[in-house]
Structure formats: C-alpha cells, structure tokens
Amino acid sequence: MKPKASSRATITMMAAAVAVLSVWSHPASAQVAGQWKDPNHVYAKICSNCHDIGVGPVIKGRNLDPDYYFQVVRHGMRAMPAFRPTDVDDAMLHRLAETLSKSAPPGGPK
Amino acid sequence: MSSKYIALPKGVSEKSFDAAIKEYRAVLGEANVFTDSEHLASYSKIMIPDITENHTPSAAICPASVEEVQACVAICNKYKVPVWPISTGRNLGYGSAAPCSRGQVVMDLRRMNKIIEVDAELGTALVEPGVTFQQLYDYLQEHKIPLWLSCPAPSAIAGPLGNAVDRGVGYTPYGEHFMFSCGMEVVMPTGEVLKTGMGSLPNSNTAQVFKWGYGPYLDGIFTQSNYGIVTKMGFWLMPAPPAFKPYVIRYPEETDIVDIVETLRPLRMAMIIPNAVVIVHALWELGSFLKRSEHYPGTGTIPDSVVKDLVKKHKVGMWNVYCGLYGSPEQNEVNWNIIQNVVKASGKGELLTAEQVGDDPVFKYRADLMQGKMNTAEFGLYNWRGGGGSAWFAPVSQARGSETLKQMDMAKRILGKYGFDYVSEFIVGWRDMHHIVDLLYDRTDPAQLEAARACFDELLTEFSKAGYGTYRVNTAFMDKVADTYGPVKREINRKIKRALDPNGIIAPGKSGIWN
Numbered sequence: 335m336k337p338k339a340s341s342r343a344t345i346t347m348m349a350a351a352v353a354v355l356s357v358w359s360h361p362a363s364a365q366v367a368g369q370w371k372d373p374n375h376v377y378a379k380i381c382s383n384c385h386d387i388g389v390g391p392v393i394k395g396r397n398l399d400p401d402y403y404f405q406v407v408r409h410g411m412r413a414m415p416a417f418r419p420t421d422v423d424d425a426m427l428h429r430l431a432e433t434l435s436k437s438a439p440p441g442g443p444k
Numbered sequence: 445m446s447s448k449y450i451a452l453p454k455g456v457s458e459k460s461f462d463a464a465i466k467e468y469r470a471v472l473g474e475a476n477v478f479t480d481s482e483h484l485a486s487y488s489k490i491m492i493p494d495i496t497e498n499h500t501p502s503a504a505i506c507p508a509s510v511e512e513v514q515a516c517v518a519i520c521n522k523y524k525v526p527v528w529p530i531s532t533g534r535n536l537g538y539g540s541a542a543p544c545s546r547g548q549v550v551m552d553l554r555r556m557n558k559i560i561e562v563d564a565e566l567g568t569a570l571v572e573p574g575v576t577f578q579q580l581y582d583y584l585q586e587h588k589i590p591l592w593l594s595c596p597a598p599s600a601i602a603g604p605l606g607n608a609v610d611r612g613v614g615y616t617p618y619g620e621h622f623m624f625s626c627g628m629e630v631v632m633p634t635g636e637v638l639k640t641g642m643g644s645l646p647n648s649n650t651a652q653v654f655k656w657g658y659g660p661y662l663d664g665i666f667t668q669s670n671y672g673i674v675t676k677m678g679f680w681l682m683p684a685p686p687a688f689k690p691y692v693i694r695y696p697e698e699t700d701i702v703d704i705v706e707t708l709r710p711l712r713m714a715m716i717i718p719n720a721v722v723i724v725h726a727l728w729e730l731g732s733f734l735k736r737s738e739h740y741p742g743t744g745t746i747p748d749s750v751v752k753d754l755v756k757k758h759k760v761g762m763w764n765v766y767c768g769l770y771g772s773p774e775q776n777e778v779n780w781n782i783i784q785n786v787v788k789a790s791g792k793g794e795l796l797t798a799e800q801v802g803d804d805p806v807f808k809y810r811a812d813l814m815q816g817k818m819n820t821a822e823f824g825l826y827n828w829r830g831g832g833g834s835a836w837f838a839p840v841s842q843a844r845g846s847e848t849l850k851q852m853d854m855a856k857r858i859l860g861k862y863g864f865d866y867v868s869e870f871i872v873g874w875r876d877m878h879h880i881v882d883l884l885y886d887r888t889d890p891a892q893l894e895a896a897r898a899c900f901d902e903l904l905t906e907f908s909k910a911g912y913g914t915y916r917v918n919t920a921f922m923d924k925v926a927d928t929y930g931p932v933k934r935e936i937n938r939k940i941k942r943a944l945d946p947n948g949i950i951a952p953g954k955s956g957i958w959n
C-alpha cells in the first residue's frame with residue numbers, strides 16, 4: 335500500500351477484494367538461504383535496512399576485503415547482529431562479499 | 445579434554461552425540477547440520493550481560509519441513525539431546541539465537557518459510573516459523589492485498605511467529621501480537637502434531653478465525669515455554685484503514701509522565717487512541733540517533749542536566765508520545781478534535797502532526813512502525829553507548845500515572861548506582877504498560893559487562909520486591925524471574941513439562957522450566 339491516504343483502498347473496496355491466495359515459496363517474497371535471486375537482493379532486504387540509513391556505517395565503495403564482509407556477517411560485530419547460514423548460505427555470502435567489495439560508493443558512479 | 449565439538453549437551457557423551465549428529469545428517473543432509481565453530485558463531489553471538497560460553501550451542505540443525513522436525517525430535521529423544529527452537533532467531537537483547545544453557549542444539553526453523561495462506565477477505569494469515577516480516581510485507585504488497593502487519597522494531601529481520609510465541613509487541617492497533625494470533629500447529633516432544641483450537645477438527649476451515657476451539661484453550665502454554673515446537677501459526681491482519689494520521693505529543697518534564705498517563709488512558713480505553721502507543725523517554729529518542737560520547741565525556745550515568753540541554757538543543761520532548769489515527773478521514777477528524785481538546789484541557793504537551801514535524805527520521809520510524817512498515821532505525825540505540833551490549837528490562841505497570849512515576853524513579857536510581865542511563869519507553873496496552881528499559885552497555889569491556897549483569901539482577905530483585913513482575917526476560921535470568929512468580933506457578937509449569945516432555949528435550953530452562 336502506498337502511504338498516501340487518498341490512494342489507499344477504501345473499506346468498501348477491500349470487502350470486494352481478492353479471494354484466498356495460496357502460495358508455496360513464491361519467488362519474489364522468498365527470502366531465505368537458497369532462495370535469494372542475487373547478492374543485490376540480499377543487500378536490499380537485509381543489509382540496506384541498517385547500512386543505508388546511518389545505523390551502520392556505509393559498506394559500499396570502501397574496497398573492504400571480501401573476507402572481512404564474510405566474517406562480519408557470520409560473527410556479527412558489536413552492535414551488528416550475526417546472520418546465520420540459513421539466512422544467507424556460504425556461497426551467496428561469498429558472492430555478496432565480492433559484490434560489496436567491488437561496489438561504488440552510494441551516490442557515486444553506478 | 446579436547447573434543448571435535450565446541451560444546452556438548454549436558455549429560456551426553458561425545459560418542460552418543462556423534463551418533464545423534466550422524467542421524468540428524470541422514471535426515472537433513474550434511475549441509476543442514478552445523479557443528480563447526482565458524483558456522484556456529486552466528487548462533488552464539490549475544491548482547492545480554494552474560495558470558496558467551498554459557499550460551500554456546502553444540503550444534504545447529506535446520507529442518508525444512510514438519511516431517512523433518514518430527515524426525516529430529518525422535519533422534520533427540522533417543523539420545524536425550526536438548527534442542528532450543530528458534531524461528532527467525534532475532535531475539536536480540538533477550539538472548540539472540542543462542543540457547544539458554546551451554547551445549548543445547550539449536551533447532552533453526554528459518555528454512556521453513558512458507559506463507560501458507562493469506563485470506564484477504566477475512567484478514568488472516570497462516571505462516572511458518574522462518575517467514576520474516578519483510579517477506580510477508582512484500583507478499584502483501586506484491587499481491588496488492590490491503591492488509592497491514594504489526595511488527596516489533598526489528599521488523600524486516602524478525603518474524604511474526606517467533607515474536608508472537610515470545611509474546612512480543614508492536615505498535616499498531618494489533619500491537620499485542622499473541623492476542624491477534626489464531627491457531628497453531630505444534631510438534632509435541634513425543635513427535636505428535638497438535639493443531640490447537642478449531643484446527644484439530646478434520647476438514648475445519650475456521651482455525652484462523654475462532655481462537656478458542658473446544659475445551660481448554662491450549663495456545664498459551666506454547667508461548668514463552670518449552671512444551672512443543674510451533675511449526676505454523678495463524679494471525680489476524682488489520683484491514684488497511686482508508687486514512688492514517690500519525691502524531692506526536694511532546695512533554696518537557698520527566699515528572700510529566702503522571703499527567704501523560706492520566707490524560708491518555710481514558711482515550712486508549714475508549715479506543716479513540718486505538719494503537720499500542722509509546723511514551724518515549726528523551727534518552728531513547730536521542731539515543732536512537734546520537735552517540736553518547738560526543739555529548740558527554742564521563743563514563744557514569746549521563747546527568748539530568750545534560751539530558752535537559754540535549755532535549756532543548758534537539759527540540760525533542762523529555763517524553764514523546766507517538767500515536768496514530770486509523771479510519772476514514774471523517775472518523776479521524778472527529779477523533780483528532782477530541783484528542784486536541786483533551787491535550788489542551790490538560791494544560792500540558794505539544795501536539796504535532798507529520799506536516800508540523802517535517803523531515804524527522806525518528807518521527808518517520810515511529811510512523812512506519814505504527815503502520816506495520818519495515819524500518820530498523822531503532823538499532824541506532826546501539827550506537828548511543830556502543831559496544832553491542834543490550835538487555836531489555838521489561839516490568840509491567842498499571843496504566844496509572846503514580847505507578848509509572850514510581851517505576852521510573854526506581855529504575856533510574858538502580859541504573860544510576862551502576863553508571864547506566866535510563867533509556868526507556870512505556871508501551872501502552874489497554875490497561876497495562878510494558879515499561880521497557882534498554883540496559884545499554886559496552887560488551888567489549890568486561891567491567892561493564894559485569895556491572896550490567898549486577899545491575900540487571902538488582903533491577904529484578906527490587907522490582908519484584910515492590911510487586912512488579914517482568915513480562916519477558918533474557919536467557920541469563922529466566923530462573924530468577926520464574927522464582928519471582930512464586931513456587932506454585934513454578935511447580936505447575938514443571939509438572940506440565942514432565943507430563944508432555946518426559947525426556948526434557950525441548951529447550952530446558954526456557955522461562956525457568958526444567959524437568
């Protein structure tokens with residue numbers, strides 16, 4: 335739902351809304367080890383929550399070592415929670431680490 | 445004694461554990477059983493004031509289906525191996541994903557992440573333990589289903605099932621999450637699968653719409669407990685209101701807490717304020733975006749005078765009350781007028797809307813949480829002191845001004861003795877409040893860790909002496925809190941445990957319940 339009150343569904347519309355929806359691991363809302371589309375998907379759904387709003391430091395475009403990313407994510411780091419192999423498996427975490435290591439700084443060249 | 449394991453379950457020999465691990469691997473596959481320190485690190489990191497070694501797991505097992513959970517439970521019974529179930533495992537500040545005692549095997553249910561059903565007409569959802577709020581949120585968006593979630597502040601990275609079975613809270617009108625759950629599926633310690641409420645009736649289609657079923661209502665005994673492993677849970681979701689209007693009321697003095705509660709309680713009880721409102725102390729408000737060391741060089745409790753200056757400088761209240769209006773624009777207009785008049789008549793408090801507040805990240809995160817949107821800005825609190833130490837102290841209070849003042853004074857006095865800050869909020873229920881204090885400390889400093897442990901212990905002792913119980917506690921203090929509720933309750937919990945789980949394999953020690 336868009337946050338604009340005016341464009342939001344009214345109660346009447348809702349009553350006429352969709353019938354029961356049944357899904358088994360729907361791709362776009364699949365967000366667990368083995369289901370991520372690519373490293374950017376992981377970044378968008380997990381890391382960016384904290385790292386793009388100033389809770390954690392910027393982690394793009396800093397030429398950090400891929401292994402450092404890997405270690406911080408698995409072990410956590412002080413205020414940062416650890417993420418488990420069921421959140422992101424080793425293979426995807428390596429890809430994420432490589433991607434972030436080579437990334438441009440936010441707002442910088444794409 | 446060297447072992448190939450980083451820890452062993454209590455009373456289980458290495459040889460026996462080898463056999464159990466081999467059987468878990470046969471059921472789950474090599475890739476879903478972890479015993480190495482590298483992978484187990486992610487199950488061991490804690491923020492609570494206790495040493496990590498007391499909570500080191502021996503292994504993590506990660507089933508992907510109810511059948512796999514059952515098979516694992518059978519192996520646990522065979523070898524008397526204790527398992528600590530987690531869902532999304534983000535119980536940060538309450539014990540994270542780590543077990544309450546050393547050597548328990550973590551059963552990580554994160555891979556079970558099916559959204560089994562969302563009924564857009566009835567506003568219900570049935571989900572597995574590994575579903576995150578983000579996943580469910582994206583699902584609703586994608587299918588344009590006009591239903592809202594209610595989530596705790598870690599939103600995106602936590603999950604509805606794990607949060608509700610620990611009786612967590614959110615900030616919408618559905619903020620008391622267990623109250624808005626409806627129907628569970630539970631793998632019992634014997635391996636049987638129990639569906640609670642209407643769900644146990646074959647072919648029933650009312651499991652997610654009627655909570656009580658027939659006979660004793662059982663769902664409650666599977667919350668904050670170790671009587672079973674919850675593998676599915678139903679929830680009621682709130683119809684998206686046609687209009688939502690968040691607002692904040694700021695108060696200048698700490699003692700204003702009395703008037704705040706007395707002014708708001710009638711509005712809350714009459715549901716003119718329908719949501720789980722928060723009354724946020726200045727240090728929580730400021731702590732979510734400031735670093736303490738940049739504003740106060742000392743190591744002890746930040747003085748009231750410094751807090752006052754910061755309040756002025758950053759134009760926040762000493763208390764900040766976040767509420768929302770949910771309804772049609774006309775309904776909201778009527779209620780807005782009532783609220784304006786009540787606040788005006790009380791002679792205190794500055795009432796501000798989103799437009800008046802402008803671009804304020806704290807207001808934005810509160811507004812997001814009040815409409816069940818993903819926003820993890822509250823983790824900013826961990827930068828206030830830094831060092832990753834956090835323990836939620838969570839006594840329950842009556843929604844009565846004199847009581848909240850008394851609790852505030854007690855908490856401040858005890859925190860002050862140990863050099864910690866009163867970083868707090870009150871989450872308002874219908875007649876109660878969850879008084880939430882984040883005991884923030886630097887976990888990298890052993891002296892602070894020890895001080896935090898002692899401080900938390902004294903908070904529990906003093907509050908329970910005064911008749912105040914806590915609604916939930918971290919894994920280092922579960923026995924202590926169980927004692928505060930008295931011997932009869934504790935013994936009955938144990939009798940139920942023995943009857944349902946004779947081998948004591950599920951989460952021994954959870955909420956102070958042992959066999």
Ligand SMILES: Cc1cc2nc3c(=O)[nH]c(=O)nc-3n(C[C@H](O)[C@H](O)[C@H](O)COP(=O)(O)OP(=O)(O)OC[C@H]3O[C@@H](n4cnc5c(N)ncnc54)[C@H](O)[C@@H]3O)c2cc1C
Pocket residue numbers: 529530531532533534535536537538539540541553573595596597598601602603604605606607609610611612613614669672673674675822823825954
């Ligand atoms: C900054 C910050 C803000 C927070 N704000 C809030 C808040 O607003 N409201 C709130 O409630 N909490 C809050 N918390 C605490 C905590 O992070 C949340 O409650 C979170 O939802 C719990 O993690 P989870 O949902 O992943 O549940 P889990 O960690 O998966 O589960 C919690 C516990 O429930 C039990 N359990 C889990 N799954 C099962 C199962 N399937 N069967 C049986 N038992 C099970 C286990 O004992 C487990 O430890 C906050 C934490 C932080 C760091």
